[in-house]
Amino acid sequence: xxxxxxxxxxxxxxxxxxxxxxxxxxxxxxxxxxxxxxxxxxxxxxxxxxxxxxxxxxxxxxxxxxxxxxxxxxxxxxxxxxxxxxxxxxxxxxxxxxxxxxxxxxxxxxxxxxxxxxxxxxxxxxxxxxxxxxxxxxxxxxxxxxxxxxxxxxxxxxxxxxxxxxxxxxxxxxxxxxxxxxxxxxxxxxxxxxxxxxxxxxxxxxxxxxxxxxxxxxxxxxxxxxxxxxxxxxxxxxxxxxxxxxxxxxxxxxxxxxxxxxxxxxxxxxxxx
Amino acid sequence: xxxxxxxxxxxxxxxxxxxxxxxxxxxxxxxxxxxxxxxxxxxxxxxxxxxxxxxxxxxxxxxxxxxxxxxxxxxxxxxxxxxxxxxxxxxxxxxxxxxxxxxxxxxxxxxxxxxxxxxxxxxxxxxxxxxxxxxxxxxxxxxxxxxxxxxxxxxxxxxxxxxxxxxxxxxxxxxxxxxxxxxxxxxxxxxxxxxxxxxxxxxxxxxxxxxxxxxxxxxxxxxxxxxxxxxxxxxxxxxxxxxxxxxxxxxxxxxxxxxxxxxxxxxxxxxxxxxxxxxxxx
Numbered sequence: 001x002x003x004x005x006x007x008x009x010x011x012x013x014x015x016x017x018x019x020x021x022x023x024x025x026x027x028x029x030x031x032x033x034x035x036x037x038x039x040x041x042x043x044x045x046x047x048x049x050x051x052x053x054x055x056x057x058x059x060x061x062x063x064x065x066x067x068x069x070x071x072x073x074x075x076x077x078x079x080x081x082x083x084x085x086x087x088x089x090x091x092x093x094x095x096x097x098x099x100x101x102x103x104x105x106x107x108x109x110x111x112x113x114x115x116x117x118x119x120x121x122x123x124x125x126x127x128x129x130x131x132x133x134x135x136x137x138x139x140x141x142x143x144x145x146x147x148x149x150x151x152x153x154x155x156x157x158x159x160x161x162x163x164x165x166x167x168x169x170x171x172x173x174x175x176x177x178x179x180x181x182x183x184x185x186x187x188x189x190x191x192x193x194x195x196x197x198x199x200x201x202x203x204x205x206x207x208x209x210x211x212x213x214x215x216x217x218x219x220x221x222x223x224x225x226x227x228x229x230x231x232x233x234x235x236x237x238x239x240x241x242x243x244x245x246x247x248x249x250x251x252x253x254x255x256x257x258x259x260x261x262x263x264x265x266x267x268x269x270x271x272x273x
Numbered sequence: 274x275x276x277x278x279x280x281x282x283x284x285x286x287x288x289x290x291x292x293x294x295x296x297x298x299x300x301x302x303x304x305x306x307x308x309x310x311x312x313x314x315x316x317x318x319x320x321x322x323x324x325x326x327x328x329x330x331x332x333x334x335x336x337x338x339x340x341x342x343x344x345x346x347x348x349x350x351x352x353x354x355x356x357x358x359x360x361x362x363x364x365x366x367x368x369x370x371x372x373x374x375x376x377x378x379x380x381x382x383x384x385x386x387x388x389x390x391x392x393x394x395x396x397x398x399x400x401x402x403x404x405x406x407x408x409x410x411x412x413x414x415x416x417x418x419x420x421x422x423x424x425x426x427x428x429x430x431x432x433x434x435x436x437x438x439x440x441x442x443x444x445x446x447x448x449x450x451x452x453x454x455x456x457x458x459x460x461x462x463x464x465x466x467x468x469x470x471x472x473x474x475x476x477x478x479x480x481x482x483x484x485x486x487x488x489x490x491x492x493x494x495x496x497x498x499x500x501x502x503x504x505x506x507x508x509x510x511x512x513x514x515x516x517x518x519x520x521x522x523x524x525x526x527x528x529x530x531x532x533x534x535x536x537x538x539x540x541x542x543x544x545x546x547x548x549x550x551x552x553x554x555x
Contacts, residue, residue, distance in 0.1 A: 025381030033385075050404035110280070111287045117484045117536035118529040121395070122491050122503070125511040125521060130311040137310070206393040213399065213495050214511065222396070229399050229496060237400050245392040252391040 053235040062239040068224065073243050076208045076221040079136050080251065083143020084204035088151045088197060090144070095155035099185065105156055112156075116149040124211040133215040143207030147200035151193070158192025159185045191266050194259040201251040209244050296321055319518045324526070327519035339520060343506065343527045350502035351531060353418045354490040357425020358482060365430040366475075369437025370463075379438065386434055394431075398424045398489065399496035418501070421493035425486035432485070436478035440471025476543040483535040491528060503528050 037055040041047040049057070062069065098105035124142045131137040162184050170180045212222020221244055228237035299320065302313035311317060328340040372378050372386075405420040415423075444467045452462050494504025503524060510521040 022380065025377050026384045029381040029385060048404075048408065050407055051401070107283050108287070111284065114533050114536060117487075117532040119484075119488045119491055119532045121488060122507055122525055122528045125507060125514065126525065128511075129514055129518070130317050141310075202391055202393060206395050209393055209396045210398075210492060213492070214507075225396060226399060226496065229403050234400065234404065241397055241400070244396050248393050249388075249391040 057235040058238045061235040072221040079139040080204040080208040082140040087144030087147030091151035099159035124214040139211040142211045143204040146203040146207040151196040154192045154196035158189030190263045205248040324519045353421045354486040357422035358486040361426035361429025365433030369434045373441040398492045417499045424493035425489040428485035428489040429482040432478040432481040436474040440474030441467045444470040479539045483539045487532045
């Protein structure tokens with residue numbers, strides 16, 4: 001979206017005012033959003049605290065429970081991060097294998113896409129039975145399973161998205177298959193891979209938090225949310241969700257940052273600068 | 274026709290392959306006694322015949338068969354997911370159309386619509402479902418399943434909004450100029466040009482949403498006392514997992530079938546309605 005805005009404001013408009021035009025509406029909406037959360041929802045519209053507690057109440061719950069939330073955030077972050085690495089790693093390896101045997105990969109892609117429609121998170125009780133409810137591995141494995149299909153499908157698409165004329169050119173230069181793979185297929189797959197990793201970063205976080213709803217360590221973020229809701233301490237529940245959102249955004253941001261370094265040459269990244 | 278037969282044949286081969294892998298893994302680990310990464314026995318990985326057999330056993334003494342119970346639960350969850358899907362699509366499309374119409378709104382709102390995808394939205398399911406339970410609007414309280422639909426609607430709404438904006442803006446500018454030169458109103462341009470050209474994008478969103486609304490419905494059933502659906506069945510069978518692990522596995526297979534069915538309905542609808550495939554859709 002920001003690419004679009006920058007391109008539009010480029011024509012004849014000064015850089016500073018272009019910046020203001022791009023970001024002012026967003027900043028305005030942010031301010032209005034906070035105002036609504038703090039005053040307009042609870043006072044004017046009468047939104048009850050069990051739906052969305054006042055912003056200042058959520059913030060003070062965040063501050064009062066900072067130690068418990070910090071511990072929970074660290075446990076859940078480790079689970080999500082482990083799941084992201086494990087799931088994406090296996091998916092990338094599988095994509096490399098399937099891209100090597102093209103007919104197999106092409107035949108399997110529709111089924112992999114359909115498998116992506118399986119509500120994997122519902123299998124969390126089973127990983128609990130495998131590794132024990134309190135073990136972090138039950139959450140890591142479910143987070144990894146959530147990441148697996150999107151990363152596999154996108155990486156495979158990327159590896160097979162090379163333009164045929166590029167391959168012909170490489171053949172004309174008598175390049176061996178291995179060179180084509182390293183110089184052509186891997187770079188072509190990178191934008192697809194990073195798109196998938198960004199999705200997977202959020203999915204891993206969902207796996208770690210929602211996996212807890214089926215049972216988990218009492219110190220973890222998901223169980224904290226669940227017990228806060230059970231005790232009608234909604235502001236604490238929302239505070240924990242704010243923490244989960246921040247971790248999700250940080251994971252997402254880390255992948256987006258890595259993307260900008262790894263595929264600097266790609267138009268979608270260059271246009272942002 | 275040959276294509277269809279080929280597809281079905283590959284589908285069966287994939288299914289057989291998955292079953293063979295599961296059984297092979299189970300037998301290998303049982304035979305060797307390997308315990309890494311987890312111990313394999315009849316509780317952690319119940320045999321396939323026992324899972325299928327459980328489907329045709331009564332759940333309680335002289336009660337109804339598991340398969341009929343699960344079928345009813347799947348229909349219940351499907352109802353929640355479908356209603357959520359429809360609500361989410363209507364809200365998402367309307368918001369997307371408004372955002373696409375006004376540049377300022379787009380700059381103001383789109384960063385947050387996109388940014389909201391970095392938030393584990395599913396995590397708020399228990400809070401919203403439990404919270405809505407104590408809501409009364411003029412003496413009317415939303416019924417249990419409708420509260421769960423709100424989660425499905427919420428998960429549907431985001432991808433639909435984003436793709437509606439992208440789709441409505443994907444109309445060929447030359448075609449828009451042509452219609453303007455014929456003095457067509459904005460409304461006619463919207464109906465005859467923008468809406469048709471947004472269809473491929475809309476279906477891209479529907480594919481994501483079809484999966485998400487089923488997940489939302491299952492997770493939404495967890496915290497509350499909503500027993501009729503698959504989420505309730507999962508919680509229920511999870512408590513008796515050590516006694517009857519097959520029941521939970523069978524429930525999860527039913528959940529997987531439901532998710533895939535929703536997805537396939539969208540894929541088939543897309544084949545029927547969209548004749549021009551888009552160049553790139555995720």
